[in-house]
Amino acid sequence: MSHIVVIGAGQAGASLVARLRKDGFEGDITLIGAEPHLPYQRPPLSKAYLLGEMELERLFLRPESFYTDNNVSLRLGQRVTGIDPQAKTVTVGDEVISYDELALTTGSDPRRLPAAIGGDLDGVHVVRDLAHVDDMGPYVAEGARALIVGGGYIGLEAAAVCAKRGVKVTLVEMADRILQRVAAPETSDYFRTLHSEYGADIREGVGLDRLVGDNGKVTGAVLTDGSQLDVDFVVVGVGIAPSTKLAEMAGLELDNGIKTDAHGRTSDPSIWAAGDCASFPHAGARIRLESVPNAIDQSEVVAQNMLGAAKDYVATPWFWSDQYDVKLQIAGLNTGYDRVVTRKGEGQTVSFWYYKGDRLIAVDAMNDPRAYMVGKRLIEAGKTADPVVVADPDADLKPLLKA
Numbered sequence: 001m002s003h004i005v006v007i008g009a010g011q012a013g014a015s016l017v018a019r020l021r022k023d024g025f026e027g028d029i030t031l032i033g034a035e036p037h038l039p040y041q042r043p044p045l046s047k048a049y050l051l052g053e054m055e056l057e058r059l060f061l062r063p064e065s066f067y068t069d070n071n072v073s074l075r076l077g078q079r080v081t082g083i084d085p086q087a088k089t090v091t092v093g094d095e096v097i098s099y100d101e102l103a104l105t106t107g108s109d110p111r112r113l114p115a116a117i118g119g120d121l122d123g124v125h126v127v128r129d130l131a132h133v134d135d136m137g138p139y140v141a142e143g144a145r146a147l148i149v150g151g152g153y154i155g156l157e158a159a160a161v162c163a164k165r166g167v168k169v170t171l172v173e174m175a176d177r178i179l180q181r182v183a184a185p186e187t188s189d190y191f192r193t194l195h196s197e198y199g200a201d202i203r204e205g206v207g208l209d210r211l212v213g214d215n216g217k218v219t220g221a222v223l224t225d226g227s228q229l230d231v232d233f234v235v236v237g238v239g240i241a242p243s244t245k246l247a248e249m250a251g252l253e254l255d256n257g258i259k260t261d262a263h264g265r266t267s268d269p270s271i272w273a274a275g276d277c278a279s280f281p282h283a284g285a286r287i288r289l290e291s292v293p294n295a296i297d298q299s300e301v302v303a304q305n306m307l308g309a310a311k312d313y314v315a316t317p318w319f320w321s322d323q324y325d326v327k328l329q330i331a332g333l334n335t336g337y338d339r340v341v342t343r344k345g346e347g348q349t350v351s352f353w354y355y356k357g358d359r360l361i362a363v364d365a366m367n368d369p370r371a372y373m374v375g376k377r378l379i380e381a382g383k384t385a386d387p388v389v390v391a392d393p394d395a396d397l398k399p400l401l402k403a
């Protein structure tokens, strides 16, 4: 009977083992995770969980009984320190575990601020793991002063939670605008205005020069424009790096993450990768997607391929973010767009449609699930949308699906 070992018990690892059993794999499965918790959802960490509106148990993807009932050997709080691809073993502490097939779902690590500029002071938090958010929770109190470094999703979602909790928020984004990595200026403008309405001070084109501490605890910050702030805590949302250390030590090929083919197989035929840590071929390029939907879809395809399906992974990217009372839903990837068409609805409802030539490639929809749904279905079907119809708030979008 063969043994599949999965390293990394996050969304991708948990989805992968579930799919193996669903598809009838009867061999042994071992799922190894460095964190002590059952596999859990990360998205609520910077939203409802940080806000104190979601209990720990609701974060768990599946109850513990799922793993026992499905005969998955779950090794939590254990870190793999090495892979030997020739011997087909992984090392955990003093133990050496043999595998027939191995999957790497090692995720990604948050970038931290260097200790030389105060990144190691108490009160400086990253937001990636449950433990990080549990550490930060007590700081998020009415009247506290927070500096948020980075205007990506982590920074903005944390800013929204903090502002809602009565924290005085200053957010610095070193690029010209927030969300520059992922969205058009229209979307950045929308969220800048939204945050200002809630009193968060968003400063763009400004980075952090250094943090200032007293007795090992952060008390202030000096920004690159020379301004100084008193702060009680700092949230660092300056991006993530794929966790490739084990793969690198094992001699696997890397290329912006662990390099896989369209099936999710790495440069070693018995080793697979999925989720944040894996880069894969997509529409003539090589990409890596940092998102839950990708972690689920890709790991499910990899599970099928580990069982011999030989199926290409075709990503259909989508993302979401919650900030205050606004739900942002994104369909597609906007890379290479040359035009953005705005569809304005009532109040805070708006959507931005990205085109590359005549082709619709992505939609950002704010509180507009219909625009998102229509956009997503069009993009996935390889269809476009007449910009005149899109821009007309009175025009029904649904007929676009039949065009």
Ligand SMILES: NC(=O)c1ccc[n+]([C@@H]2O[C@H](COP(=O)([O-])OP(=O)(O)OC[C@H]3O[C@@H](n4cnc5c(N)ncnc54)[C@H](O)[C@@H]3O)[C@@H](O)[C@H]2O)c1
Pocket (backbone or CB within 6 Å): 046, 149, 150, 151, 152, 153, 154, 155, 157, 172, 173, 174, 175, 178, 179, 180, 181, 206, 207, 208, 236, 237, 238, 239, 240, 290, 291, 319, 320, 321, 322
């Ligand atoms: N709703 C969602 O989809 C969601 C929510 C949270 C996190 N995430 C994902 O988690 C990952 C991490 O999120 P993130 O927001 O940290 O990453 P990010 O890469 O999206 O954004 C980081 C931002 O920090 C800025 N930055 C970097 N160094 C800086 C500095 N020294 N000073 C000021 N600004 C600086 C960058 O210009 C960038 O805008 C991403 O993959 C993100 O997509 C997604």
